[in-house]
Amino acid sequence: MSFRLLTVSALALGFVAAAAPLARAQDAATVERAIAVRDAALTSNIALDYVTQLTTRFGARPAGSKSEQDAAAWAADYLRAHGFQNVRIEEFPLVGWERGEGSAAIVGRNAQSLVAAALGHSPATPRGGVEADVVRFSSFEDLQAADSATVRGKIVYVDLGQMHPMQDGSGYGPHTRVRGAGPGVAAAKGAAAFIMRSVGSDEDRMPHTGTTRYVDGKPTIPSFALSAPDADQVSRLIALGEPVRMRLTSTARTYETHSQNVIGDLPGATRPEEVIVLGSHMDSWDLGTGAIDDGAGGAITVAAAKAIADSGRRPARTLRVIFYGSEEVAQPTPQTGNGGGVYARNQGAALEKHVIAGESDFGADRVYALRLPAGAQGSDFQKAATRVLYPLGVLASDQVETDGGVDVGPMGPLGVPFFGLAQDGTRYFDLHHTANDTLDKIDPAQLSQNVAAWAGLLWLIADSDVDFRAMRPATTTATPAAH
Amino acid sequence: MSFRLLTVSALALGFVAAAAPLARAQDAATVERAIAVRDAALTSNIALDYVTQLTTRFGARPAGSKSEQDAAAWAADYLRAHGFQNVRIEEFPLVGWERGEGSAAIVGRNAQSLVAAALGHSPATPRGGVEADVVRFSSFEDLQAADSATVRGKIVYVDLGQMHPMQDGSGYGPHTRVRGAGPGVAAAKGAAAFIMRSVGSDEDRMPHTGTTRYVDGKPTIPSFALSAPDADQVSRLIALGEPVRMRLTSTARTYETHSQNVIGDLPGATRPEEVIVLGSHMDSWDLGTGAIDDGAGGAITVAAAKAIADSGRRPARTLRVIFYGSEEVAQPTPQTGNGGGVYARNQGAALEKHVIAGESDFGADRVYALRLPAGAQGSDFQKAATRVLYPLGVLASDQVETDGGVDVGPMGPLGVPFFGLAQDGTRYFDLHHTANDTLDKIDPAQLSQNVAAWAGLLWLIADSDVDFRAMRPATTTATPAAH
Numbered sequence: 001m002s003f004r005l006l007t008v009s010a011l012a013l014g015f016v017a018a019a020a021p022l023a024r025a026q027d028a029a030t031v032e033r034a035i036a037v038r039d040a041a042l043t044s045n046i047a048l049d050y051v052t053q054l055t056t057r058f059g060a061r062p063a064g065s066k067s068e069q070d071a072a073a074w075a076a077d078y079l080r081a082h083g084f085q086n087v088r089i090e091e092f093p094l095v096g097w098e099r100g101e102g103s104a105a106i107v108g109r110n111a112q113s114l115v116a117a118a119l120g121h122s123p124a125t126p127r128g129g130v131e132a133d134v135v136r137f138s139s140f141e142d143l144q145a146a147d148s149a150t151v152r153g154k155i156v157y158v159d160l161g162q163m164h165p166m167q168d169g170s171g172y173g174p175h176t177r178v179r180g181a182g183p184g185v186a187a188a189k190g191a192a193a194f195i196m197r198s199v200g201s202d203e204d205r206m207p208h209t210g211t212t213r214y215v216d217g218k219p220t221i222p223s224f225a226l227s228a229p230d231a232d233q234v235s236r237l238i239a240l241g242e243p244v245r246m247r248l249t250s251t252a253r254t255y256e257t258h259s260q261n262v263i264g265d266l267p268g269a270t271r272p273e274e275v276i277v278l279g280s281h282m283d284s285w286d287l288g289t290g291a292i293d294d295g296a297g298g299a300i301t302v303a304a305a306k307a308i309a310d311s312g313r314r315p316a317r318t319l320r321v322i323f324y325g326s327e328e329v330a331q332p333t334p335q336t337g338n339g340g341g342v343y344a345r346n347q348g349a350a351l352e353k354h355v356i357a358g359e360s361d362f363g364a365d366r367v368y369a370l371r372l373p374a375g376a377q378g379s380d381f382q383k384a385a386t387r388v389l390y391p392l393g394v395l396a397s398d399q400v401e402t403d404g405g406v407d408v409g410p411m412g413p414l415g416v417p418f419f420g421l422a423q424d425g426t427r428y429f430d431l432h433h434t435a436n437d438t439l440d441k442i443d444p445a446q447l448s449q450n451v452a453a454w455a456g457l458l459w460l461i462a463d464s465d466v467d468f469r470a471m472r473p474a475t476t477t478a479t480p481a482a483h
Numbered sequence: 484m485s486f487r488l489l490t491v492s493a494l495a496l497g498f499v500a501a502a503a504p505l506a507r508a509q510d511a512a513t514v515e516r517a518i519a520v521r522d523a524a525l526t527s528n529i530a531l532d533y534v535t536q537l538t539t540r541f542g543a544r545p546a547g548s549k550s551e552q553d554a555a556a557w558a559a560d561y562l563r564a565h566g567f568q569n570v571r572i573e574e575f576p577l578v579g580w581e582r583g584e585g586s587a588a589i590v591g592r593n594a595q596s597l598v599a600a601a602l603g604h605s606p607a608t609p610r611g612g613v614e615a616d617v618v619r620f621s622s623f624e625d626l627q628a629a630d631s632a633t634v635r636g637k638i639v640y641v642d643l644g645q646m647h648p649m650q651d652g653s654g655y656g657p658h659t660r661v662r663g664a665g666p667g668v669a670a671a672k673g674a675a676a677f678i679m680r681s682v683g684s685d686e687d688r689m690p691h692t693g694t695t696r697y698v699d700g701k702p703t704i705p706s707f708a709l710s711a712p713d714a715d716q717v718s719r720l721i722a723l724g725e726p727v728r729m730r731l732t733s734t735a736r737t738y739e740t741h742s743q744n745v746i747g748d749l750p751g752a753t754r755p756e757e758v759i760v761l762g763s764h765m766d767s768w769d770l771g772t773g774a775i776d777d778g779a780g781g782a783i784t785v786a787a788a789k790a791i792a793d794s795g796r797r798p799a800r801t802l803r804v805i806f807y808g809s810e811e812v813a814q815p816t817p818q819t820g821n822g823g824g825v826y827a828r829n830q831g832a833a834l835e836k837h838v839i840a841g842e843s844d845f846g847a848d849r850v851y852a853l854r855l856p857a858g859a860q861g862s863d864f865q866k867a868a869t870r871v872l873y874p875l876g877v878l879a880s881d882q883v884e885t886d887g888g889v890d891v892g893p894m895g896p897l898g899v900p901f902f903g904l905a906q907d908g909t910r911y912f913d914l915h916h917t918a919n920d921t922l923d924k925i926d927p928a929q930l931s932q933n934v935a936a937w938a939g940l941l942w943l944i945a946d947s948d949v950d951f952r953a954m955r956p957a958t959t960t961a962t963p964a965a966h
Contacts, residue, residue: 052719053723055716056593056716056719056720056723057593057720057723057725058593058595059589059593059594059595059596059716060595060596066594067594067595106542110539110540110541110542111542111549111550112541112542112543112550112772113542113543113769115918203921203923203924204687204689204919205689205771205917205918205919205921206687206688206689206918228923229772229919229921229922229923232921232922232923233538233539233542233772233921233922236535236539237539237540240536240539240540242540286596288688289595289712289716434688435598435688435689436687436688436712438686438688438712438715438716439712439715439716440686440711440712440715441686
């Protein structure tokens with residue numbers, strides 16, 4: 001797919017005619033310059049170089065692993081080499097999780113191997129594995145309602161069916177509830193282990209890992225995700241009236257380590273203390289190489305900032321690129337946690353000068369909508385942004401950006417507003433958290449469209465005095481969903 | 484995709500006008516009956532039931548494994564239950580191969596896991612694996628020409644680039660040469676191990692296994708296939724100027740076992756000694772569940788024969804369905820080998836009454852061409868067959884069917900002619916020999932089109948006296964390619 005800019009006549013029809021007198025920040029010269037930055041970024045940017053080097057040199061980058069640490073050091077050098085200033089690494093302690101070896105199989109009648117993966121932070125099985133009969137549930141509610149007698153000593157299998165692909169990714173939520181809370185519910189009823197259909201929209205024989213939750217600070221029972229074809233298979237066997245008995249093994253372990261945020265600035269020309277945060281995360285799940293989750297986000301944000309730096313004029317405010325560590329972690333605590341929480345806590349009073357924050361953590365497919373704080377609906381800023389973004393196929397959304405995402409989210413309750421450039425997630429959950437999250441899945445044309453959208457929007461924000469804090473609603477409900 | 488029959492007017496235009504007086508075997512009544520059988524098979528057949536039960540109950544069915552044996556016993560029962568007669572299991576000894584555990588990783592600088600799989604019949608590594616520097620070749624010829632000094636003690640990596648998808652599957656050949664002969668060439672130059680880009684047209688992070696060849700009856704060096712994204716990764720690292728060192732482990736082993744052919748007949752009404760063979764194979768590679776390779780072939784052939792049995796009239800000649808054992812075997816010998824060779828040898832003089840043979844072993848996507856023996860070009864039989872098949876989208880090919888395929892192929896040098904119903908292989912090598920070869924990859928509409936094409940064609944052959952032996956060329960070159 002390639003992104004051609006719409007012609008000026010289409011634009012004029014839709015927007016120029018309706019343009020009210022712009023506030024100083026969104027005057028014609030600023031918009032013109034944003035359009036120029038956008039167009040330059042669309043045709044030339046460093047995003048593909050960054051994500052190619054990152055994923056090729058370091059492969060998977062699990063939170064707290066040596067490869068995440070090495071990648072952070074390399075990324076800091078990359079920022080310095082591209083003109084970012086005040087580049088620093090913000091370390092924090094972490095309980096890491098390592099998959100080790102694992103297996104899943106039907107044993108006895110209809111014996112066959114299954115393709116499964118332990119869920120993040122789930123504990124190991126005893127040596128030799130867990131072997132037990134399988135009891136199947138087709139909803140979380142059915143599992144919750146089940147009598148302990150039917151579950152005790154069994155392997156609990158939850159199959160909600162295939163996740164529905166949606167452009168905005170909204171098919172994900174109902175399934176993550178099973179992944180997060182299912183093992184704890186099964187454990188409380190005496191289950192020996194937990195296995196679920198992968199949270200994904202594909203039919204590849206690849207499990208989707210992802211984090212599960214501890215209960216009372218402790219891991220519960222060994223927990224696994226089964227690939228979609230294997231989930232079909234197990235459910236079909238049960239439908240054929242066959243008894244299903246499984247053996248599950250896992251040598252997963254936790255260990256003390258550290259993760260880190262990598263931070264680099266393009267200082268503002270006239271109001272450098274006013275900071276705009278461009279977030280993404282450095283860690284990935286261990287099965288793939290974290291190209292779409294979230295090497296792409298780093299690529300988009302660093303390339304957008306670089307495109308502005310290369311425009312020949314420095315905007316008024318500071319652009320801060322942050323590659324957060326440990327986004328995928330299960331158990332953020334005040335002592336050990338995810339990079340987003342660490343950054344927000346460490347900033348202290350400096351957060352008051354954080355103008356706005358956004359993150360890119362939904363792959364590399366095209367941006368289709370701009371979301372702003374509640375008070376920005378119908379504002380001159382939104383109109384100016386639409387002039388810059390609509391030719392890329394990005395519409396102004398009437399959905400308000402309230403939570404920002406896992407990485408920038410912790411700044412929300414501390415007063416920082418958010419913007420969101422919503423990406424097309426239709427195929428995101430085909431790949432997410434699987435071995436298939438590799439570089440080849442990134443479409444360079446769509447990656448560049450992302451960079452152009454970020455660069456154009458950021459110019460408007462950074463070279464203006466628009467006050468997003470004034471546009472925030474009085475109260476926020478900052479409960480970011482895990483990505 | 485669904486297959487609608489073309490309208491009668493299109494047919495009349497193309498074929499009825501040109502129809503010469505048909506030989507007795509291809510008279511109007513026979514063609515009419517073939518068309519009725521075709522249409523009944525298109526809308527109702529047992530193919531999906533067969534392949535669903537087979538792949539669900541037994542999963543992977545490696546040659547000589549208990550699951551292949553169990554599946555054979557089940558399939559014999561399935562044939563009996565569907566009215567086939569003289570159902571029998573023809574056992575033969577076999578050296579089986581079991582994958583065990585394996586791993587591949589880059590170690591040292593740029594350390595990362597790789598997704599790879601041992602090639603069929605390759606030997607285990609020593610305990611602890613093989614660790615060595617990698618030397619890359621981009622062609623088989625470059626490997627052949629290499630000085631032993633550059634290869635000795637190294638891991639030889641051959642990357643021919645992505646296989647090209649072709650409708651007729653012709654992209655496969657150049658790559659199988661590397662898989663079959665590459666390890667032997669590398670071993671002769673003192674290489675420690677061999678790894679190649681998977682033979683496949685996909686960009687999934689799944690290795691394609693497949694058989695490699697022994698040299699002088701002995702396994703050579705541990706040999707692996709690397710998934711396409713990992714092959715890209717390794718080649719990119721080398722292009723970045725990075726040294727690449729790998730560790731490869733495999734616990735593969737061979738063992739004495741047996742495989743078997745499953746044979747069932749629909750005896751002919753008037754000339755039952757004249758046999759038409761409908762071949763496919765029961766074994767699969769161990770990574771997937773053998774849905775497209777080759778559960779689908781069994782499904783298509785058994786369903787086509789059953790459609791004829793259900794037509795209310797039994798044709799003159801015998802239809803013989805054979806689910807061959809051990810098609811994927813590396814090393815057929817007079818003592819231990821593949822099912823096709825065993826059947827051909829055991830038939831002895833009865834082969835003289837084998838009228839023709841065909842096999843279905845290229846997935847479940849639609850049939851697009853009919854191939855016949857050389858002498859059938861322009862024959863009345865070909866014209867009649869075209870009348871039956873063209874409405875399904877099947878053209879008469881000017882390519883001659885000479886080798887039949889791996890399973891029926893051994894009958895060729897013993898005088899049996901072949902037909903071929905060529906299937907669309909455009910996406911076949913995305914899935915072939917990978918874990919992704921699972922039931923969900925079968926499109927039920929295209930599967931039914933296969934059944935209809937087989938049923939219509941078989942009626943013409945079975946209820947006629949057409950003599951394909953008279954249409955064979957004087958000499959044949961029967962060197963079937965491995966599937």
